[in-house]
Amino acid sequence: MREILRAAFVIARRDFTAIIFSKSFILFLIGPLLPVVFGVVAGSLGDRMANDSMRPVVGVALSPGEGKALAAARERLVQHKGERGVTALKSYAEASNPQALLARKGQGIIAVLSGSLERPVLTGKGGDVDQLEGDVSLLVSIARAGTALPDTQIRTQIVAESSGSEQQSRLLTGRAAQVVLFMLTMLLAGMVLSNMVEEKTNKIIEVLAAAVPVDAIFLGKLMAMLAMSFVGIAVWSTTALVGYQMLSDSPLPIPEPAVGWPLFVMLGVLYFATAYTLLGSLFIGIGAQASTVREVQTISMPITMSQVMIFFFASYSVDRMGQTPELVAAAFPFSSPFAMIARAAQSDALMPHVMAVAWQLLWVAIIIRIGVRLFRRNVLKSGPGEKRPGLFSRALVSLRQIRT
Template sequence: MMETIRAAFVIGRRDFTAIIFSKAFFFFLLGPMFPLLVGGAAGLLGGQVARDADRPVVGVAMSIDDSRQLLAARATLAEQVGERRLPELKQLAQSATGIAPEKLLEDKKNGLAAVLSGSLKKPVLTGTSGPIENYRGEIAILSAFASNVDSMDLPIVETRLVQSSAGNEKRKRLATAQATQVLLFMLTMLLAGMVLSNLVEEKANKIIEILAAAVPMDAVFLGKLFAMLAMAFVGIAVWATVGFGLASLSGPALPSLPTPAVGWPVFGLLGVVYFTMAYLILGSLFLGIGAMAATVREVQTLSMPVTMAQLINFFLAMYTVTKLGEPIEIFACLFPFTSPFAMIARAAQDATLWPHLLAVIWQALFVVIILRIGVYLFRRNVMKSGSAGRIKDSGGKKLFGLIKLPG
């Protein structure tokens, strides 16, 4: 194991130095904008998610009769004026009628933007300024319709303003989750392709076979993968420095980002961890593709389906943003190719940390499995012999193939 790690470090240092100080890498840093096209395609799905997330829920804490009449009135009017023109009403348990509306708004399980209490003739709407301003008139119409009052004589809706509610906080965190998912995917797809390009170049020059004869193939793959990961972090550091420099020029004109559920320090750390895991998963898969391909044309043919499949995985992760805790969201968190994107979205909305530890362990195990499969395929398809032939001379020096070098 230690021999493999030392050999992987040597291979990684060699690849990292060769790439960082090349002209190609310098020009590569200048062109990170093309993944925005992928973000535009994902915007169609993101718009649907946003429309689902932007519908605030108004909890109804009235008597049983008033609540039933109000919900029936909403259902009748929704058929005539449209579902989205009316607020979403949620009938609360009868025990909630004795709880202060302010307390109900603080309960994150309800996820309410406002609470409607009182009676149909004297409704009381409690919430933040946004829901009150948007739905005060609709609540008055619904109350009048439910109590069979002439529509020209609407009841006066009493309002009570609070600073925040769980519903507003939930929608803000959804924005953070979506933005982080898009950024994570764009960086992964932009940078992971360097792994495949490097492997294809060295296969064409027969360098990979020389390396395989000198050190264990596991060390070659591991060293190349982590060298590319280090290169990716260098690129991100350069782009982040330029981005923060431009952002500082804008000053207060920039909008404030909603705070994620786990807080910014932990969220930033999880972002780095999940980018690392997403990169290692996709990078190890690209190494396996390079191991199966004999020519550059075969590499391009095999990598295209993988790239398209990764787009589908990303869209699945985006779809589950508003499905927290549902089976489809749990599946996205467990499926290795969507797990990093689904888990970073979960971190933005849920403060529980222990699932992230399990997810990272599972993702790391999956990286090891893919790497081992890639090594096996390389030995079978490229080396043919099943393993690299290596011998040692009397001084303990490793020699290439079965040839003993003089001295």
């Protein structure tokens, strides 16, 4: 194992130096202008997909009769504006404390309507109350229609913290991290394919295979491309931060994740590395089997489309943490990095990340091992080999020997 790692580092240093000091690397650093545009488009599509999960929910702490009247008013309004256009409601007991409901974890509400329909009180954070006050006033007016209750304005109470608002903010952070991770992985992992095909065409791979173990070649090339990717990401991130600081004096408008920014960034680096090596090890195995660029494109297209579907599945599971879709996305190797980076934005538990990283690295080793075996059997074979006679042929030979 030590010899394989030593040879892998030699291969990685060779490839990394050749890539970094090439003229095409400058063009590679300029390339992310297109992914930025694609990222904006993907973000807008993600916002449309998240309409249901990001819809504000108001807790209702009214008497049972008034709660039913408010729910009936909402149903009437849904018939005209549609389900997405109306604030969702969640019923609680009349005596519930609004501040306690907002502080309770896992409720998903960002404001609470309490008091009565005659004197309603809307409790929540300042921005949430301003956003919901008009919608709640409309619902209350519809619920009071046909009654003798006078029209009164809703009183508001402002609180400092709201777990529902915090939950939705962290949900946005998780989705944004998923999009960035996916775009970087798809942009950079495909370069492993062309690298492997070029060396097969130039017969360099045969020289390397004669000098070092094939496992070291695969692992070294993967390490070199990963290191090159980190260099590119460091340049792009520094440029983006400097540009933002020059154009805007305000801090980045991104809600803080549950694990905190330092640990979240470290987990982001780890999950990019695992996502890249998972897809890169698959691509390097394909590149080792293909003999032309056309074959590479033909074989890699289904994998790329499958990875897009896997990303959408991981994005679907973001707001279902702890449920079956999220657990399946976290367990499946190729969707696990995307699901776990979203979990880091919403939960401060660290042990699941340790297990997830170990699980993903195990699958990287398995995929590399399968690729090496296929490469040895299909590419490095020197001839058709000796054909072993079948059972019927051996029986005929035995009969002939008995006759003679």
